[in-house]
Amino acid sequence: MNQKTKEFREQLADYFVKSLEEKQLGWKKNWITKLPENAITGKKYKGINSFYLSLKMMERENKDPRWATFKQIQDKGWKVNKGAKGVQVEYWLPYSFREKRSIPWELYRASKDKEGIGLISKIYYVFNGQDISGIPAYQEPQNREIKPGEIIAKLEENMKITVLNDGKNSAFYRPSDDSIHMPEAEKFVSQYDYDVTVLHEMSHATGAGHRLNRDLSDLFGSSGYAYEELVAEISSCFMGEHLEVQQTSSHLENHKAYVQGWIQAIKEKPETLISAIRDAGAAANYLEYHAELITVEEYQNSTKESMEAPKAELDKPVSELDQSVARKKEVEKELRKHGYIPDKNLISNIIRLDQITGKTNSLPDICQAYKNETYKDNPEARQLIKEMGREFQRQESISFQMQAAEM
16 A cells, blocks of 8 residues: 555544544434445445545535546546535556556456556545536436335345344344344334334344354454444445435434544554445445345446455555556656756655646646646646746756856
8 A cells, every 4th residue: 555545544534533523423414315426437436435525525515426537527628616625535456567557457357366466556636516617417316215114124035134023122133143133113212213223233244254254253342343333334324325324312322432432443543444434335235235226236346346455455565566656766767857856846746746637747748737727727736737847947947057157
């Protein structure tokens, strides 16, 4: 994992922690029901990208779930509104270190020998549809109303799981016999309260060994138990597209004790949140498929098209073949070729411009953009180009003075 990706994940973790500190369990009170999607491809964002963009949509009160990179916006002839702020997303792609180029996912998956190829990450900025001029008006999809009871019936049947009303005053999932135990429905304020509690326990049931195989062995009150509760909380957010699950008073009361534990764990290790989002995404996909809300093809594609790398790949140490290092060397070489000193800030700005624009920018490209103000609709890109233009002029001036002194 390169430094930019590490910083992005820490930024997401900090953002979520602040939300927890300020709102406690109310952080998901106004959770959006339209999950973020790419404005060009129509594909839903996955994992941490979906989670982070959803949080930002809540904060900004965005009604349009569509997002696009600056390059996608430019290619369509649209424009970013003045003052609009982009949001970072993380993208993983297969890369051939021997050929020094990205390769298709199909080729990566089909390769039995992974020597010389791996996964690299890139950070892009995306802009919401409400901040884009020229984009067609968003068309609300016609979704049928789905009731929790309908989903529970399908899940019981397709997951082959038993729901028993013998839990007295507790609701829980028991992994040993793959069963959910609930108090009598009459003990709940409403049928809705009962149903959403069952769905919460269904989220835990996805972690069984014969399903998604999460560790469900931790005792009540432990950090592992709190982690599993966080997974269930986030998975209900991802399910929000099909079913708007509101937080009941009993749910808030039962889970308020976990908040401080989540805050502490995420502060100490930001990857805790990343792992929980990954597990929650898998749980939500599993529930959606077994509730017959998505097709088998959609379920299979949801795991293949995730913008997340597999856990094993994410845990690998960064090597010198990481693309960010390779790009740094290319920039240094090009700067020297054109007679410039490879200043650290200059290199950093060029690489940052690559990330914002979604392409590799050569020095002639940058100089042309500086003269023509190509990125006048992208404040961050425009500022970077101005800074680089001034640095080029400064170095050229010093070089000219040195040559004159020698004469």
